[in-house]
Amino acid sequence: MKKNLNYWLKIILRWAFYLFVFLLPWQTKLILRPDASNFNEISLLASHLLLIIILIVFFTYKLREKRNLERISWLWVSVAVLEVAVLASFFFAIDQILAFEHYILFVSGIGLFFMLREETRPEHEDESCLKKENIIYVFLSSLFLQAVFGIYQFLFQYSPAFKYLGLAEHSASLLGSSVIETISGRWLRAYGGFDHPNIFGGVLAVALLLTAYWLAEKKKVSSRREVYESIFLFLFYFVAFFALFFTFSRSAWLAFILGQITIMVSFIVSRDRWAIGRFLALLFFSFVMATIVFLPYQDLVQIRIQAEERLEQQSLVDRRQYLDQAKLVIQDNVVFGVGTGNYVRHLAKQDNHQQDSWDYQPVHNVFMLLWAESGSIALLAFLSFLFFLITKNRRGVMPVAVFIALIILMLFDHWLLSLPFGLIFLFFVFGLI
Numbered sequence: 001m002k003k004n005l006n007y008w009l010k011i012i013l014r015w016a017f018y019l020f021v022f023l024l025p026w027q028t029k030l031i032l033r034p035d036a037s038n039f040n041e042i043s044l045l046a047s048h049l050l051l052i053i054i055l056i057v058f059f060t061y062k063l064r065e066k067r068n069l070e071r072i073s074w075l076w077v078s079v080a081v082l083e084v085a086v087l088a089s090f091f092f093a094i095d096q097i098l099a100f101e102h103y104i105l106f107v108s109g110i111g112l113f114f115m116l117r118e119e120t121r122p123e124h125e126d127e128s129c130l131k132k133e134n135i136i137y138v139f140l141s142s143l144f145l146q147a148v149f150g151i152y153q154f155l156f157q158y159s160p161a162f163k164y165l166g167l168a169e170h171s172a173s174l175l176g177s178s179v180i181e182t183i184s185g186r187w188l189r190a191y192g193g194f195d196h197p198n199i200f201g202g203v204l205a206v207a208l209l210l211t212a213y214w215l216a217e218k219k220k221v222s223s224r225r226e227v228y229e230s231i232f233l234f235l236f237y238f239v240a241f242f243a244l245f246f247t248f249s250r251s252a253w254l255a256f257i258l259g260q261i262t263i264m265v266s267f268i269v270s271r272d273r274w275a276i277g278r279f280l281a282l283l284f285f286s287f288v289m290a291t292i293v294f295l296p297y298q299d300l301v302q303i304r305i306q307a308e309e310r311l312e313q314q315s316l317v318d319r320r321q322y323l324d325q326a327k328l329v330i331q332d333n334v335v336f337g338v339g340t341g342n343y344v345r346h347l348a349k350q351d352n353h354q355q356d357s358w359d360y361q362p363v364h365n366v367f368m369l370l371w372a373e374s375g376s377i378a379l380l381a382f383l384s385f386l387f388f389l390i391t392k393n394r395r396g397v398m399p400v401a402v403f404i405a406l407i408i409l410m411l412f413d414h415w416l417l418s419l420p421f422g423l424i425f426l427f428f429v430f431g432l433i
Contacts, residue, residue, distance in 0.1 A: 093339020116431025201252025
């Protein structure tokens with residue numbers, strides 16, 4: 001009876017988790033407490049509810065299973081300290097309901113990280129309920145639909161609203177939409193199904209690095225399934241590359257380029273001639289695609305890179321202002337922070353709510369935001385976690401490239417910590433590398 005129950009728990013876990021991975025990029029949610037600012041809103045995403053159910057089933061399954069867990073290491077000590085520090089900051093929060101939601105997200109992310117680490121360990125490959133390769137293929141399949149939608153948004157300069165998929169209406173003529181201003185007018189950037197083009201671009205950059213590595217690393221195609229997989233990867237790379245371009249996200253472009261350089265250098269150091277040859281061919285193909293899409297939109301690219309136009313200058317001014325605000329908040333709340341998820345609430349209270357809710361924004365740096373919200377102990381624990389994660393065994397070409405891309409995204413944006421999707425996505429990718 002015990003064996004049969006474990007078997008069914010394993011089947012349920014496998015397919016429920018694949019469903020969670022497919023739903024992860026989509027923002028379908030139940031808003032429990034609306035707010036003019038996304039950062040103060042309390043909501044329940046469909047994928048996160050499914051994740052909580054999966055984690056309950058997973059830990060039930062692990063309690064019944066006799067397989068040894070991964071031994072406690074400094075990696076897990078840093079995770080434990082991070083969790084405790086985030087919990088401690090809860091007691092210093094202005095809005096403790098919001099802080100509680102963020103703490104639950106942290107715990108869910110850590111549970112997701114543990115599940116992926118435990119079930120994708122090479123030594124347990126035959127016994128595990130999850131396969132890393134299948135997880136990534138499911139994620140890319142879901143993101144493929146997002147990439148097609150993103151290309152549609154840019155080419156037609158419009159994104160329709162559809163509440164059941166968490167899609168908001170976007171148009172170049174609508175105030176609040178992320179656009180590029182040129183002499184020819186306003187151009188809507190590609191959102192996909194996400195809240196901002198930078199989020200869409202960051203996710204695409206990570207997915208493209210995974211795809212590039214697999215396309216270069218595959219030594220041979222010996223079965224019909226591997227033929228289909230190679231075709232899918234190539235098609236995904238083609239579509240996602242264009243979608244990434246149309247996000248016009250500078251941080252995502254930089255993360256993708258540095259990740260590609262890392263993969264190339266790693267192949268050269270390892271002297272893998274087969275992988276080098278295939279990767280150079282992929283780079284040439286990427287250069288051709290970039291040229292094709294750059295020529296008709298070179299004025300948009302120049303505006304984003306030179307950052308001399310009104311909106312670009314305003315963006316840079318805002319980012320400097322956010323950094324200055326964060327420094328002041330940190331100075332007054334060094335040890336425990338202002339409460340997880342409460343940074344924007346704290347800014348509004350300090351300013352006596354003199355501006356509109358959406359005018360208060362998190363600092364565009366995950367490390368500073370974590371320090372401001374959860375204190376210096378949380379920041380040190382997180383930095384230790386990153387160090388032990390990338391220096392631990394099992395690190396190869398792909399993990400290092402993706403890790404570098406994530407660092408770039410964390411240095412230049414906040415969504416990997418400030419938004420529910422970003423936090424879960426961050427631990428999801430950490431679990432895979």
